[in-house]
Amino acid sequence: MSIQSSPGATTTVAGALARSENVILGFASFVIGILFWYAVTRAGLVKLPGPFQVVSRSADMMANGQIFTDILSSLRRVFIGFVLGAGAAVPVGFLMGWYKRARGLIEPWIQFLRVIPPLAVIPLAIVTLGIDEAPKIFVIFLASFLSSVIATYQGVISVDRTYINAARVLGASDGVIFARVVVPASIPFVLVGFRIGLGSAWATLVAAELIAAQSGLGFRMQQAQLYYDLPTIFVSLITIGILGLVMDRIVVWTESRLTQWQERV
Amino acid sequence: MAASVKIRFNDATRCFGAFVALEKLNLEVMDSEFVTIVGPSGCGKSTAMNMAAGLLMPSSGSVTIDGEAVSGPGPERGVIFQQYALFPWLTVRKNVEFGLRLKGMKERERRERAMHYIELVGLADFADALPKTLSGGMKQRCAIARAYAVDPKVLLMDEPFGALDALTRVRMQDQLLGTWTRERKTVMFITHDVDEAVYLANRVIVMAAKPGRLQEIIEVDLPYPRNEELRLSARFTEIRNRVWHAVYTRAAPALQP
Numbered sequence: 178m179s180i181q182s183s184p185g186a187t188t189t190v191a192g193a194l195a196r197s198e199n200v201i202l203g204f205a206s207f208v209i210g211i212l213f214w215y216a217v218t219r220a221g222l223v224k225l226p227g228p229f230q231v232v233s234r235s236a237d238m239m240a241n242g243q244i245f246t247d248i249l250s251s252l253r254r255v256f257i258g259f260v261l262g263a264g265a266a267v268p269v270g271f272l273m274g275w276y277k278r279a280r281g282l283i284e285p286w287i288q289f290l291r292v293i294p295p296l297a298v299i300p301l302a303i304v305t306l307g308i309d310e311a312p313k314i315f316v317i318f319l320a321s322f323l324s325s326v327i328a329t330y331q332g333v334i335s336v337d338r339t340y341i342n343a344a345r346v347l348g349a350s351d352g353v354i355f356a357r358v359v360v361p362a363s364i365p366f367v368l369v370g371f372r373i374g375l376g377s378a379w380a381t382l383v384a385a386e387l388i389a390a391q392s393g394l395g396f397r398m399q400q401a402q403l404y405y406d407l408p409t410i411f412v413s414l415i416t417i418g419i420l421g422l423v424m425d426r427i428v429v430w431t432e433s434r435l436t437q438w439q440e441r442v
Numbered sequence: 443m444a445a446s447v448k449i450r451f452n453d454a455t456r457c458f459g460a461f462v463a464l465e466k467l468n469l470e471v472m473d474s475e476f477v478t479i480v481g482p483s484g485c486g487k488s489t490a491m492n493m494a495a496g497l498l499m500p501s502s503g504s505v506t507i508d509g510e511a512v513s514g515p516g517p518e519r520g521v522i523f524q525q526y527a528l529f530p531w532l533t534v535r536k537n538v539e540f541g542l543r544l545k546g547m548k549e550r551e552r553r554e555r556a557m558h559y560i561e562l563v564g565l566a567d568f569a570d571a572l573p574k575t576l577s578g579g580m581k582q583r584c585a586i587a588r589a590y591a592v593d594p595k596v597l598l599m600d601e602p603f604g605a606l607d608a609l610t611r612v613r614m615q616d617q618l619l620g621t622w623t624r625e626r627k628t629v630m631f632i633t634h635d636v637d638e639a640v641y642l643a644n645r646v647i648v649m650a651a652k653p654g655r656l657q658e659i660i661e662v663d664l665p666y667p668r669n670e671e672l673r674l675s676a677r678f679t680e681i682r683n684r685v686w687h688a689v690y691t692r693a694a695p696a697l698q699p
Contacts, residue, residue: 339523339525339527340527340529342497342515342521342523342527343521343523343527343528343529344529344540345497345514345515346495346496346497346515346516346517346519346520346521347517347540347541347544347588347592348515348516348517348541348544348545348592349544353544357540358529361529361531362529362531364531437572438530438531438532438572438573438574439530439574440530440574
């Protein structure tokens with residue numbers, strides 16, 4: 178996060194220098210990596226497509242619109258699954274954190290389901306939900322739900338007692354304490370859960386598409402694999418990486434906006 | 443003192459399992475009185491305060507405010523915590539408005555009242571700042587404004603200046619006394635600093651540990667307003683020594699080697 182101000186104004190110039198140095202280093206490292214890739218493939222050391230091949234393939238895929246269709250169907254699945262999963266996780270997590278009984282009833286299930294990789298649910302999902310969008314969305318729902326629910330619940334149980342006491346002595350009822358103290362105090366935890374949830378949703382989606390899909394980035398790679406089409410696999414992989422990074426940055430940005438009040442060390 | 447009794451502890455006892463945190467405390471705090479409580483750790487001073495705040499119920503005995511038994515926390519008793527306990531996601535003004543909002547006060551009135559107390563503690567320039575940008579002393583001043591804004595009858599302060607540096611601490615003491623002289627609320631103030639206890643109080647309550655109990659009550663017959671010169675006076679030193687003696691030679695158990 179670039180907006181963090183460091184204590185002590187004298188460090189801002191140094192901070193700006195360090196930041197621009199980081200940008201330069203990052204760029205240099207990127208260029209070196211591409212050059213290395215080019216050199217290795219050009220010299221024929223590995224049987225992989227080189228940067229130019231990949232760029233021209235991606236231009237093709239953009240020209241015929243195929244890549245955009247794939248991106249769209251992948252993103253659509255992630256978006257629907259993640260919104261449903263995170264949306265369900267927040268109330269369940271708050272319920273678990275706030276009511277001891279609810280925790281006792283729900284937690285064993287969460288802990289058990291958590292250790293099953295969401296991908297392992299795919300065969301069951303295909304058999305019961307068919308081969309349409311439903312099984313993919315369900316698996317993503319599960320992946321994002323499980324990581325978000327734990328984080329939300331952790332957030333609620335780690336709310337500082339003094340905040341609750343401070344609200345109580347000012348006349349707050351349980352309902353007010355929940356809405357005005359517990360919810361805002363646990364938002365940082367919830368957002369960390371979303372970040373992890375979105376990451377695991379994305380990873381799960383691509384894998385799910387490799388197994389069972391008629392569109393999407395994972396499906397495209399799976400098709401390319403059948404025809405030994407390495408450039409397409411590269412284009413898809415890079416696209417998956419870029420989209421994952423963009424989604425993560427969006428969550429991080431939202432997080433820093435919503436939790437500006439936090440004291441960061 | 444002709445005033446009526448504000449806070450009364452009747453044989454107030456609190457146990458945590460087999461551990462007796464406070465044993466049969468009997469104490470009366472008068473209306474508009476400023477009492478400080480000193481004692482070694484484990485003497486039950488925070489327990490006594492939490493019972494008055496309604497955050498902790500007595501195991502036996504009772505605590506009454508204006509003759510009514512305390513059954514829970516309420517806005518007529520303001521509490522100031524050592525850790526400030528400001529809501530970090532709210533600005534200074536919103537923190538001060540928190541209790542007013544719960545009273546159902548309209549926005550305009552709420553804002554005016556909050557600003558009045560924010561100005562009183564000298565934070566007017568920081569009304570829209572988040573707590574993380576404030577120093578420890580400023581945070582505690584904001585907490586004091588928040589407690590005052592709901593107009594409590596009683597102020598309960600648990601080592602409020604414990605985490606501040608010596609100079610800020612002295613300034614906060616003077617400021618608190620200034621506010622108290624104007625508003626005349628009943629104050630129960632916990633500290634482990636004997637100087638602070640004597641400087642602020644009408645009476646110093648010395649407590650002893652194992653089990654937590656009342657040791658001695660020392661009257662401070664020094665006139666208000668008090669100032670820094672008073673700290674150098676012979677009378678101050680004399681009372682201070684008495685409190686010191688009561689705390690450290692009688693109330694505190696010898697350290698185990």
